[in-house]
Amino acid sequence: MVREAPAMMVRQNLGELLNQIQYRGDSVVITKSGKRVAALIDIALFERLRALDEDHTRLRAELAQALSGAPLKEGNALISEAQGDTEAFGRMAALLTQIDRIPNRVDAWDPLAWDEHGLPQ
Numbered sequence: 001m002v003r004e005a006p007a008m009m010v011r012q013n014l015g016e017l018l019n020q021i022q023y024r025g026d027s028v029v030i031t032k033s034g035k036r037v038a039a040l041i042d043i044a045l046f047e048r049l050r051a052l053d054e055d056h057t058r059l060r061a062e063l064a065q066a067l068s069g070a071p072l073k074e075g076n077a078l079i080s081e082a083q084g085d086t087e088a089f090g091r092m093a094a095l096l097t098q099i100d101r102i103p104n105r106v107d108a109w110d111p112l113a114w115d116e117h118g119l120p121q
Helices: 007-012 014-024 043-066 072-100
Strands: 002-006 027-032 035-040
Touching (some): 002 007, 007 014, 007 027, 014 027, 014 035
């Protein structure tokens, strides 16, 4: 679950918020004077985002090098085609991730082990 919290509340309740992020997979968007300024997210999600950003930077450089001699119209057409494939793949991956998080599904994936009292082990 993603929720918003003012910076003052985050400062006063940081430990509790970290537990919610770590054990429940929640995310917190931090606001300052009503403006969104930062987010607290699970470390696994942060690492995936960093890896995606690094891949994106590398692919942009490779694409620029590969298309450096191509005519502009042809290069733009190739980029548009590749971008469409990437967006469709991203939407499918997002849907599959959400399906895995639906509770009470036989095939739902839960990264935590729970004890008989409903607490994470």
